[in-house]
Amino acid sequence: xxxxxxxxxxxxxxxxxxxxxxxxxxxxxxxxxxxxxxxxxxxxxxxxxxxxxxxxxxxxxxxxxxxxxxxxxxxxxxxxxxxxxxxxxxxxxxxxxxxxxxxxxxxxxxxxxxxxxxxxxxxxxxxxxxxxxxxxxxxxxxxxxxxxxxxxxxxxxxxxxxxxxxxxxxxxxxxxxxxxxxxxxxxxxxxxxxxxxxxxxxxxxxxxxxxxxxxxxxxxxxxxxxxxxxxxxxxxxxxxxxxxxxxxxxxxxxxxxxxxxxxxxxxxxxxxxxxxxxxx
Amino acid sequence: xxxxxxxxxxxxxxxxxxxxxxxxxxxxxxxxxxxxxxxxxxxxxxxxxxxxxxxxxxxxxxxxxxxxxxxxxxxxxxxxxxxxxxxxxxxxxxxxxxxxxxxxxxxxxxxxxxxxxxxxxxxxxxxxxxxxxxxxxxxxxxxxxxxxxxxxxxxxxxxxxxxxxxxxxxxxxxxxxxxxxxxxxxxxxxxxxxxxxxxxxxxxxxxxxxxxxxxxxxxxxxxxxxxxxxxxxxxxxxxxxxxxxxxx
Numbered sequence: 001x002x003x004x005x006x007x008x009x010x011x012x013x014x015x016x017x018x019x020x021x022x023x024x025x026x027x028x029x030x031x032x033x034x035x036x037x038x039x040x041x042x043x044x045x046x047x048x049x050x051x052x053x054x055x056x057x058x059x060x061x062x063x064x065x066x067x068x069x070x071x072x073x074x075x076x077x078x079x080x081x082x083x084x085x086x087x088x089x090x091x092x093x094x095x096x097x098x099x100x101x102x103x104x105x106x107x108x109x110x111x112x113x114x115x116x117x118x119x120x121x122x123x124x125x126x127x128x129x130x131x132x133x134x135x136x137x138x139x140x141x142x143x144x145x146x147x148x149x150x151x152x153x154x155x156x157x158x159x160x161x162x163x164x165x166x167x168x169x170x171x172x173x174x175x176x177x178x179x180x181x182x183x184x185x186x187x188x189x190x191x192x193x194x195x196x197x198x199x200x201x202x203x204x205x206x207x208x209x210x211x212x213x214x215x216x217x218x219x220x221x222x223x224x225x226x227x228x229x230x231x232x233x234x235x236x237x238x239x240x241x242x243x244x245x246x247x248x249x250x251x252x253x254x255x256x257x258x259x260x261x262x263x264x265x266x267x268x269x270x271x272x273x274x275x276x277x278x279x280x
Numbered sequence: 281x282x283x284x285x286x287x288x289x290x291x292x293x294x295x296x297x298x299x300x301x302x303x304x305x306x307x308x309x310x311x312x313x314x315x316x317x318x319x320x321x322x323x324x325x326x327x328x329x330x331x332x333x334x335x336x337x338x339x340x341x342x343x344x345x346x347x348x349x350x351x352x353x354x355x356x357x358x359x360x361x362x363x364x365x366x367x368x369x370x371x372x373x374x375x376x377x378x379x380x381x382x383x384x385x386x387x388x389x390x391x392x393x394x395x396x397x398x399x400x401x402x403x404x405x406x407x408x409x410x411x412x413x414x415x416x417x418x419x420x421x422x423x424x425x426x427x428x429x430x431x432x433x434x435x436x437x438x439x440x441x442x443x444x445x446x447x448x449x450x451x452x453x454x455x456x457x458x459x460x461x462x463x464x465x466x467x468x469x470x471x472x473x474x475x476x477x478x479x480x481x482x483x484x485x486x487x488x489x490x491x492x493x494x495x496x497x498x499x500x501x502x503x504x505x506x507x508x509x510x511x512x513x514x515x516x517x518x519x520x521x522x523x524x525x526x527x528x
Contacts, residue, residue, distance in 0.1 A: 148387045148394040155370060155381050161332065162368040167356035167385030167443050176391035 006123045010195055012235045013130035014188050019215040019231035020137045020224060021184030026213070027222035028150060029177035030157025032088045035075065035095030036212045039068040039182040041204025043189025045102065048114045048199055057120035057194065064190035065183045071098075072182025076175045083160070095209050102201045113200035117193050130191050134228075137184045141224040144180070153177060157222075207249065214252040218259050220266030229267050281344055283308045283447055283478055284329065284360070289338030290502075291324055298324040300502035301338065306447065311473045312480045313493030313510070317522070320499040322482045323365065326449050329480075330362040331355045343446070353388055359446030363439075365455060365482075367432040369424030375435050376420045379407040382442025410438040414468055430461040434468065447478045454485045466492045490514070498522070 001009075022036045043064035050060035075094045079087050102108050109115070119126055144150045155163040156170050164170050193199050211234065219230025234252070238245035263269045284306040291299045299321040306312055314322050327333040329340060331352035339348045342360050352362075370378050383403050387394035411417050414434040419427050424435065433453055440448055453469070454462040466488045473479055473494075483489045489496070489510075496513040498505040500522040506513045513519055 143398075144395065146398050148384060148397045149391060151381060152384050152387065152391075152394055154373075155384065158370045158372075159368050161352075162364065162370075163381075163384075164351065164353045165330065165332070165356055165362050165364070166382055166388070166439070167353050167361075168388040169351075169353045172389065173391055173394075176395075 001124065001127075003123060006127050007195075008236075008239060010123070010127045010130045010191075012232055013127070013134040014192050014195070015212070015215060015231040015235045016134040016228050017130070017137050017188040017191075018185055018212045019219065019227040020134070020141050021181040021188070022212050023181075023216050023222070023224065023227040024141060024144060024153075024184070025177045025181035027216055027227065028144060028153040028157065029174060030153070031079065031174055031177060032084065033091040033181075034088050034206070034209050034213065035091035035093070035098070036181075036185055037204045037206070037208035038075075038095040038098035039072055039185035040189045040192070040208065040212075041098060041102065041199075041201070042071050043068040043186030044193040044199045044204070045108055045114065045189075046186070047190035048117045048193045049108075051120075051194070052114060052117055060194075061187065061190045064193075065186040068186025068189065069179050069183040072178045072185075073175060075182075076178030079178075080171050080174065092206070092209070095206060099201055099205055102204075109200075111201065113198060114193075115198045117197045117199065119194040119197065126191070126195050130195070133187050133191055137187070138224060138228065140180065140184070141227070145224060149173070149176070211248075211252060214256055218255050218266055220268030221264075223266070223268045226266050226268035233267070282306060282341075283310075283343060284480075285341040286325075286329065287339045287341070289325070289328055289335045289340060291321075291328055291333055291335050297502050299328060299335070302499070302502070302504045303338075304497055304504060304507065306478060306480060308478055309473075309476065310478050310480075311469075311492070311494040313489040313496045314480060314482045314499065315484075315486065315489060315496060316499035316505070319501075321502040322499055323451055325499065326362060326451050326480070326482055330360055330449055332362070356443060357385060357388060359444065360449070361440050361443050361445035361447070362449040363436045363451060363453060365451040367429065367436050369432055369435060371425040372423055374421050374423055375411060375416065375427065375431075375438075376404060376407045378424055378435055379410050379438045379442050380404065382410075382439040383407070385443040407438075407442065410441050411435070413441070414438045415464070429456055430465070433457065433461075433465060437465075437468070437472075441472075445477065447480065448472075450479065450481045450483075452482055452484060454483055454488055462488050 025031050025033050046067035047060035047064035050063045051057055079090050082090050103111055152168055152173050156173055160170050215230035215234045216227050220226025244251050259266055282305040286304040288301045288303055290301050316322050328335050347355050380403055408420055411420050414437050416431050416434045419431050462485055470492050496510045497507040498519050505522055506516045506519050
């Protein structure tokens with residue numbers, strides 16, 4: 001396959017993985033997170049540290065998921081007592097903390113990051129790995145959606161107090177959502193680090209967190225298919241129109257406002273209404 | 281042994297004492313009406329009982345065990361279940377799906393089991409039976425956003441029943457309903473009580489409470505003023521003075 005297309009497919013798949021993971025936390029369970037890039041970064045750094053030390057890639061992959069998951073549980077625990085705006089600010093703070101920490105660490109390469117990360121496969125192999133990761137998280141998302149866990153997430157997202165009155169341990173389920181979502185981000189991070197082969201702190205900043213959130217919202221918050229559609233669209237848009245890349249924040253910000261006003265359930269909502277209209 | 285035993289429970293918000301050393305026991309099979317003027321502390325007492333508020337002092341025992349420090353979901357797991365005054369449906373779900381969520385109690389403490397269990401559709405028949413039991417089977421497929429308040433009030437009772445309650449705490453289930461609807465829900469509660477459910481009811485519709493409750497407790501300014509058989513309580517001069525504003 002064309003080298004450009006291979007690389008494009010890889011990045012689309014990585015973003016799909018990230019968006020599906022965040023959709024578990026924010027879409028299904030209703031816990032707004034503005035710090036998702038931190039878990040992506042934690043996974044990237046953990047995997048890079050492991051493989052640059054000469055250990056096998058599989059170990060790096062596991063380390064990435066474990067690190068991101070543990071960090072996710074910690075942030076989840078810190079977030080249990082806060083809701084909505086306060087939760088958004090807490091997760092945003094966690095993102096900044098991560099960045100501030102990584103930038104000052106000699107052993108993580110400081111501002112210059114970690115270079116010389118050797119990929120386990122060639123570009124096509126990495127593309128297949130990225131797509132496989134996305135499919136795995138997609139399958140997990142579908143499993144959650146169809147199980148009692150999905151039902152309980154929905155109840156918590158709609159009305160936490162009512163959910164707890166029904167005998168649901170909301171804290172435990174919110175932590176489960178954070179764990180699943182952040183482990184997915186860690187997986188994406190490991191793949192990303194070995195695709196770009198050089199990771200720097202700035203790749204995991206606030207803008208990245210907002211980009212992932214925009215993918216989920218534009219696609220249709222709370223829908224697996226929406227997260228996939230949003231991630232594909234927002235990855236391809238800057239590729240097709242260069243100006244989008246230059247004015248990324250402006251375009252994403254505008255898209256977020258537009259979607260919230262015109263179709264709060266995103267692209268999936270629009271598609272659903274169109275289908276409904278056609279059937280009628 | 282009492283099913284619910286509230287002992288010397290207090291709760292203040294800022295300088296306002298909402299519940300002041302209230303002691304109250306509910307026997308298995310009881311149907312207790314909790315009445316009192318606005319601001320008497322009824323809703324706070326109910327929220328303390330189900331764990332949505334923590335008391336400043338005193339203890340709450342349910343089925344012989346101290347639940348004072350347990351969070352609401354742990355109390356609900358044991359069968360101490362509240363229905364809220366303002367109905368809180370999951371609006372975009374059908375009534376069946378709303379009621380179905382009551383059965384989530386079974387998985388409420390175990391995310392792994394919840395993830396491993398797909399078969400919630402199998403429980404649909406149970407949820408529909410509960411909707412029939414509260415008399416709204418015809419609305420099963422409608423979303424909560426589409427149906428009137430009276431139907432939602434019944435749905436909320438069905439959803440609470442789906443959790444398998446041993447004691448149902450009802451916060452103004454008749455509020456906002458017209459006389460016919462209120463009477464119908466009153467009859468429904470009587471039927472549930474006859475079937476063996478223990479009920480505690482807060483209600484401003486005094487006529488309906490007097491018709492259906494078997495015992496009354498009166499709160500005034502956070503304190504328990506009287507408790508006993510409805511007629512005896514309503515004859516109590518202190519109750520008439522405080523609650524009805526009559527000169528005794």
